[in-house]
Amino acid sequence: MRIETCYFCSHPVYPSKGITFVRNDAKAFRFCRSKCHKNFKMKRNPRKLKWTKAFRKSANKEMVVDSTLSFAARRNVPTRYSRDLVATTLKAMQRVSEIQTRRERAFYKQRMSGNAANRRAADRKLVEENQHMLPEVRARLQQQAELSDVEETIQEEAIAVAIPARQRQAKRQVQAGDAMDIE
Amino acid sequence: MVQTTWKAIAPVPTSQEFLDIVLSRTTRKTPTVIRSGFKISRIRAFYLRKVKFTQDTFTEKLQAILDGFPKLQDIHPFHKDLMNTLYDADHFRIALGQLSTAKHLIEQVCRDYVRLIKYAQSLFQCKQLKRAALGRMATITRRLKDPLLYLEQVRQHLGRLPGIDPNTRTLLICGYPNVGKSSFLRSITRADVDVQPYAFTTKSLFVGHFDYKYLRFQAIDTPGILDHPLEEMNTIEMQSITAIAHLKSVILYFMDLSEQCGYSVAAQVQLFHSIKPLFANKIVFVVVNKIDVVKPEDLDVESQKLIQTMLQGGDVEMLQLSCHTEQGISEVKNKACERLLAARVEQKLKTNRATDILNRIHVARPIGGVTREAFIPDAVKEKAKYDVNDPNRRKLEKDIEAEEGGAGVYNINLKKNYMLDNDEWKFDKIPEIFDGKNVYDFIDPDIESKLAALEAEEERLEAEGFYDEEESIEDDEEADIRVKADFIREQKQLIRNASRSKKALKNRAVIPRQKMPKNMSEMKNSLEKIGLDASSVLDRARSKSRGRSAAGRSRAGSEMGGDVEMRDISMHDISQMTLKERAKSRARSQSNRREDGVTDEGARTKAEKIAKLNQKKMNRMARQGEADRHVSAALPKHLFSGKRTIGKTNRR
Numbered sequence: 001m002r003i004e005t006c007y008f009c010s011h012p013v014y015p016s017k018g019i020t021f022v023r024n025d026a027k028a029f030r031f032c033r034s035k036c037h038k039n040f041k042m043k044r045n046p047r048k049l050k051w052t053k054a055f056r057k058s059a060n061k062e063m064v065v066d067s068t069l070s071f072a073a074r075r076n077v078p079t080r081y082s083r084d085l086v087a088t089t090l091k092a093m094q095r096v097s098e099i100q101t102r103r104e105r106a107f108y109k110q111r112m113s114g115n116a117a118n119r120r121a122a123d124r125k126l127v128e129e130n131q132h133m134l135p136e137v138r139a140r141l142q143q144q145a146e147l148s149d150v151e152e153t154i155q156e157e158a159i160a161v162a163i164p165a166r167q168r169q170a171k172r173q174v175q176a177g178d179a180m181d182i183e
Numbered sequence: 184m185v186q187t188t189w190k191a192i193a194p195v196p197t198s199q200e201f202l203d204i205v206l207s208r209t210t211r212k213t214p215t216v217i218r219s220g221f222k223i224s225r226i227r228a229f230y231l232r233k234v235k236f237t238q239d240t241f242t243e244k245l246q247a248i249l250d251g252f253p254k255l256q257d258i259h260p261f262h263k264d265l266m267n268t269l270y271d272a273d274h275f276r277i278a279l280g281q282l283s284t285a286k287h288l289i290e291q292v293c294r295d296y297v298r299l300i301k302y303a304q305s306l307f308q309c310k311q312l313k314r315a316a317l318g319r320m321a322t323i324t325r326r327l328k329d330p331l332l333y334l335e336q337v338r339q340h341l342g343r344l345p346g347i348d349p350n351t352r353t354l355l356i357c358g359y360p361n362v363g364k365s366s367f368l369r370s371i372t373r374a375d376v377d378v379q380p381y382a383f384t385t386k387s388l389f390v391g392h393f394d395y396k397y398l399r400f401q402a403i404d405t406p407g408i409l410d411h412p413l414e415e416m417n418t419i420e421m422q423s424i425t426a427i428a429h430l431k432s433v434i435l436y437f438m439d440l441s442e443q444c445g446y447s448v449a450a451q452v453q454l455f456h457s458i459k460p461l462f463a464n465k466i467v468f469v470v471v472n473k474i475d476v477v478k479p480e481d482l483d484v485e486s487q488k489l490i491q492t493m494l495q496g497g498d499v500e501m502l503q504l505s506c507h508t509e510q511g512i513s514e515v516k517n518k519a520c521e522r523l524l525a526a527r528v529e530q531k532l533k534t535n536r537a538t539d540i541l542n543r544i545h546v547a548r549p550i551g552g553v554t555r556e557a558f559i560p561d562a563v564k565e566k567a568k569y570d571v572n573d574p575n576r577r578k579l580e581k582d583i584e585a586e587e588g589g590a591g592v593y594n595i596n597l598k599k600n601y602m603l604d605n606d607e608w609k610f611d612k613i614p615e616i617f618d619g620k621n622v623y624d625f626i627d628p629d630i631e632s633k634l635a636a637l638e639a640e641e642e643r644l645e646a647e648g649f650y651d652e653e654e655s656i657e658d659d660e661e662a663d664i665r666v667k668a669d670f671i672r673e674q675k676q677l678i679r680n681a682s683r684s685k686k687a688l689k690n691r692a693v694i695p696r697q698k699m700p701k702n703m704s705e706m707k708n709s710l711e712k713i714g715l716d717a718s719s720v721l722d723r724a725r726s727k728s729r730g731r732s733a734a735g736r737s738r739a740g741s742e743m744g745g746d747v748e749m750r751d752i753s754m755h756d757i758s759q760m761t762l763k764e765r766a767k768s769r770a771r772s773q774s775n776r777r778e779d780g781v782t783d784e785g786a787r788t789k790a791e792k793i794a795k796l797n798q799k800k801m802n803r804m805a806r807q808g809e810a811d812r813h814v815s816a817a818l819p820k821h822l823f824s825g826k827r828t829i830g831k832t833n834r835r
Contacts, residue, residue: 086614092630
């Protein structure tokens with residue numbers, strides 16, 4: 001019993017899962033799910049599909065060169081069982097996977113390191129171009145309005161008075177209910 | 184390879200049949216129509232052809248018969264002698280000779296008549312000459328009546344002769360009549376020979392085949408021989424003599440000491456001595472049959488002495504068997520076969536071919552005559568021999584199985600035979616999968632050193648600062664910008680969503696934004712969201728908008744003048760009245776659209792002008808309306824493409 005890897009997406013395939021295709025030259029292809037199987041039958045190249053490990057590895061999105069990756073390998077020399085050896089192996093496996101995750105994280109950080117500056121530049125540009133959309137501009141306007149509150153009320157009354165009576169009548173005929181035009 | 188069987192000789196026709204065959208063939212294969220008006224050369228050619236064709240057919244057929252029969256000088260002496268005894272060689276030769284002579288005669292007749300026909304003057308003359316030629320040929324053929332009959336009989340008999348191969352491994356069974364020769368053949372081979380309790384049951388040679396040491400042997404059963412001179416022997420006996428004389432074989436001379444066959448022991452011994460010259464250079468066994476009745480030991484002294492005379496010289500051996508009880512049959516057979524094989528091998532070794540092969544065989548030996556013995560470990564030498572009855576015997580897996588419940592219950596434990604450093608480990612359960620990984624992929628004798636190397640690398644990297652997290656703490660300004668940018672993005676997304684939902688109108692009429700009604704509450708909300716105080720704007724709007732009560736008032740005033748006419752109508756149908764009134768009032772409430780918003784006549788004309796002007800562009804562009812005649816497609820593809828079911832429209 002062993003955990004195979006999917007031929008197409010490199011996902012681990014546990015015993016009793018997936019499907020195996022054996023070609024007439026005896027090469028076995030294990031697929032984790034029907035999606036991978038179908039894509040294989042369509043003769044797609046896993047390196048060109050973004051969702052496969054093959055793509056991620058070839059596009060430098062995953063750690064490929066590292067000493068931790070050489071621990072798991074198919075050795076074609078049979079080793080006689082020894083309890084001590086298996087015990088040390090199990091311990092080593094834990095430690096190796098620990099180091100591997102740590103390095104993967106470092107790799108990811110390294111990969112993403114250039115993004116912060118780009119994002120900042122983009123933000124700055126966006127803010128510069130869209131000043132009018134910010135609430136603080138309006139807040140400033142409002143502040144100014146509050147300062148000249150008294151003057152404004154007086155002005156408003158004056159405007160109200162200034163509107164000619166005839167115009168007011170016309171408007172009334174057009175409008176219905178609460179609705180009014182604003183620009 | 185000399186022929187040994189003649190089963191495929193073509194049948195020989197009788198003289199009359201022969202004639203019919205040839206003449207009918209002539210008529211079938213040559214032209215039949217001839218007229219006296221033809222040119223004489225053509226007539227001559229016609230008849231010449233007939234005569235020549237007949238002669239050709241005769242020659243061909245006679246030659247075929249001559250070739251089909253074996254030529255006595257070409258075949259094996261055994262077959263030659265056998266045929267001599269059976270068919271009389273002289274008679275046979277004469278018959279074939281007559282056929283050959285007839286062939287020559289016919290050829291001569293043909294030649295003569297061809298010469299005559301060449302000078303014939305008329306059709307009649309030609310025809311007569313042809314008739315004469317064919318008649319003479321027929322006469323010659325008719326004279327062949329006896330030889331043809333004889334040859335046909337010979338052919339039939341030859342076909343039924345047993346297929347005796349004179350050169351293969353052969354056992355030859357001979358002796359007085361009724362001594363049990365055929366019984367022996369029956370018991371060692373599959374041959375179905377007739378066995379009867381009277382003399383001369385077997386009248387010809389019989390062959391049976393059997394296998395010994397994967398080699399095919401033939402056993403030949405001969406008719407019984409009586410003891411009298413060769414000249415007095417009949418055909419049946421002569422066949423036996425021929426076989427004994429000519430076949431390279433083991434001779435089994437059968438004897439019946441019980442004298443049930445009707446011949447005394449002395450007579451049988453006498454016969455052996457008289458045919459002894461034929462046994463030269465052959466392996467001879469005296470086989471005593473019927474030992475269930477009388478054994479050689481039981482005989483009187485005189486007879487025993489007689490028998491001993493047969494065995495003198497040393498190369499004759501006596502064997503005993505009983506076909507009745509099947510005692511000693513296989514011993515006799517094996518003994519005879521062994522001797523025959525040994526003799527044949529010896530003979531082959533004498534030839535050059537054997538030495539050739541022997542020269543080519545090379546067996547390598549160690550240099551200096553060193554003897555290299557097989558190495559057997561001491562443990563094997565000291566191992567006690569397994570004995571079922573020994574109480575201290577080794578315990579086999581079979582014994583364990585029996586102890587543990589027998590076959591089907593016991594399951595063999597292979598783990599106990601594991602060769603490990605520590606025997607305690609034999610029954611360990613080995614993990615196959617650990618943390619989603621195959622354990623076996625990681626098992627490596629030098630994993631510890633590898634892991635140590637990895638740890639060292641890890642320390643080095645840590646010292647170099649490979650894992651240091653550069654926490655870039657952003658300052659206040661950057662944080663501000665980020666918050667602002669996020670806000671703007673959100674706003675933009677909202678705007679985008681709103682416009683998308685607006686586009687969802689699709690085919691419905693689009694109301695200009697200016698004309699869209701907006702609630703005051705909506706305006707208030709949006710202003711507050713931006714962060715502006717909406718109260719002043721709302722107050723202003725409210726003050727400008729028309730109140731409900733005012734509208735009602737004005738409507739009531741306008742009705743006053745219009746209702747005068749209504750009063751004149753009879754009041755009895757009040758319900759009808761109210762309905763009509765309501766309808767009318769509704770009609771009155773809808774203002775005249777032509778007059779609305781127009782102050783005076785001047786403004787009206789101006790408005791009309793503007794309206795026309797607006798319409799002008801639209802008319803010029805001639806936008807299509809739903810009232811216009813419309814043909815969606817001149818040739819709708821789905822109606823005009825593809826083949827018809829009837830099978831027309833083959834242009835596609």
